[in-house]
Amino acid sequence: xxxxxxxxxxxxxxxxxxxxxxxxxxxxxxxxxxxxxxxxxxxxxxxxxxxxxxxxxxxxxxxxxxxxxxxxxxxxxxxxxxxxxxxxxxxxxxxxxxxxxxxxxxxxxxxxxxxxxxxxxxxxxx
Amino acid sequence: xxxxxxxxxxxxxxxxxxxxxxxxxxxxxxxxxxxxxxxxxxxxxxxxxxxxxxxxxxxxxxxxxxxxxxxxxxxxxxxxxxxxxxxxxxxxxxxxxxxxxxxxxxxxxxxxxxxxxxxxxxxxxxxxxxxxxxxxxxxxxxxxxxxxxxxxxxxxxxxxxxxxxxxxxxxxxxxxxxxxxxxxxxxxxxxxxxxxxxxxxxxxxxxxxxxxxxxxxxxxxxxxxxxxxxxxxxxxxxxxxxxxxxxxxxxxxxxxxxxxxxxxxxxxxxxxxxxxxxxxxxxxxxxxxxxxxxxxxxxxxxxxxxxxxxxxxxxxxxxxxxxxxxxxxxxxxxxxxxxxxxxxxxxxxxxxxx
Numbered sequence: 001x002x003x004x005x006x007x008x009x010x011x012x013x014x015x016x017x018x019x020x021x022x023x024x025x026x027x028x029x030x031x032x033x034x035x036x037x038x039x040x041x042x043x044x045x046x047x048x049x050x051x052x053x054x055x056x057x058x059x060x061x062x063x064x065x066x067x068x069x070x071x072x073x074x075x076x077x078x079x080x081x082x083x084x085x086x087x088x089x090x091x092x093x094x095x096x097x098x099x100x101x102x103x104x105x106x107x108x109x110x111x112x113x114x115x116x117x118x119x120x121x122x123x124x125x126x
Numbered sequence: 127x128x129x130x131x132x133x134x135x136x137x138x139x140x141x142x143x144x145x146x147x148x149x150x151x152x153x154x155x156x157x158x159x160x161x162x163x164x165x166x167x168x169x170x171x172x173x174x175x176x177x178x179x180x181x182x183x184x185x186x187x188x189x190x191x192x193x194x195x196x197x198x199x200x201x202x203x204x205x206x207x208x209x210x211x212x213x214x215x216x217x218x219x220x221x222x223x224x225x226x227x228x229x230x231x232x233x234x235x236x237x238x239x240x241x242x243x244x245x246x247x248x249x250x251x252x253x254x255x256x257x258x259x260x261x262x263x264x265x266x267x268x269x270x271x272x273x274x275x276x277x278x279x280x281x282x283x284x285x286x287x288x289x290x291x292x293x294x295x296x297x298x299x300x301x302x303x304x305x306x307x308x309x310x311x312x313x314x315x316x317x318x319x320x321x322x323x324x325x326x327x328x329x330x331x332x333x334x335x336x337x338x339x340x341x342x343x344x345x346x347x348x349x350x351x352x353x354x355x356x357x358x359x360x361x362x363x364x365x366x367x368x369x370x371x372x373x374x375x376x377x378x379x380x381x382x383x384x385x386x387x388x389x390x391x392x393x394x395x396x397x398x399x400x401x402x403x404x405x406x407x408x409x410x411x412x413x414x415x416x417x418x419x420x421x422x423x424x425x426x427x428x429x430x431x432x433x434x435x436x437x438x439x440x441x442x443x444x445x446x447x448x449x450x451x452x453x454x455x456x457x458x459x460x461x462x463x464x465x466x467x468x469x470x471x472x473x474x475x476x477x478x479x480x
Binding site for chain 2: 077106122
């Protein structure tokens, strides 16, 4: 009787420990995900692209008013290559590749952002 | 048999607790971004509850929109009118009569005038006519003639802004004068949004309004937030990283809003005394508890240049600053030494000034 109690106790304790371990691992994987490029049109997420696996490509996004931005992706980085906005601030922002970096086109309400866990910074002042 | 059930129930409780500890005490990240104030505003808050997290985000963005409506000086498709914007009404009544304004507008004007005086006019909120002349804030920019600049400058003078705090009015003494809150509104809105997050019980948050950063509290793990500062000549890199808690970091540079004509870069950072671009520096960064102060102070520092800017910054309690000049020489105030880490390439020369 005593022995049996002991085994059950040990078994259940092991279960508790395993559940801790698993949830810890899951959370770690969730935060250490790979770098991804998020494309936003009018403040809404339009497309997410895995930056590390992405092939070289260009994506043209036309908004509801007929204005457009062209996003270019290559070698783990991305930029707004072309836009029909008047100030071209988004094109000048150049390539982005690190978590927290963004290129924004205010006139077309369009932006791209690199997301992912960064051990470097939480946000960028520019 | 009794002992059995006792052991099992005990373990059951242990099991249940391990689960609840992981879930309820776990802070979750909530994040959203919106185009407000002619810029992209990003807000991230941490909360243990989904509903309060989302509510905090909504209220923060609502605050940005409220301040924008009060301070935008350009009527847009019937959205901003003299009915909604204090600034439009003040400008419409320049040389005519004092205008009743809300407490936010009064705060912004008073804070701006304080720094205008302190910096001897290196920062001035009456730069509306000169900004209009260059075309900043509009779609088309061009280089105006000296004659045009001289004429516009005759309408730029912060000493002709009359504030009556008791009656809550603001008056521009000369017809044609106009206020431009471009150098302060984002900072003020960031500060107000942070206040609202605090009132809602948020302990950890980051607000980034077009590079205008406020780091509320610390990271959820208690360590300081790490705020990167953009490399002024390579948008893909950072020049420095600042470790901060309950602090605002705001950067100004000649690389964001500018146009080129005849191979020369013309940025929106204009010296109110000459009506032309300040060219000694290419970037300034201000670290201060108040986001309003940090936003405002970038302008006089940029205009004053590396040396005079440094002595001006040192004279203000609790303010830190980083200067990058056109020769890529970097200086910073001593009070930042323990929280500042340079990450830029060999391009930049870090010379600290005593």
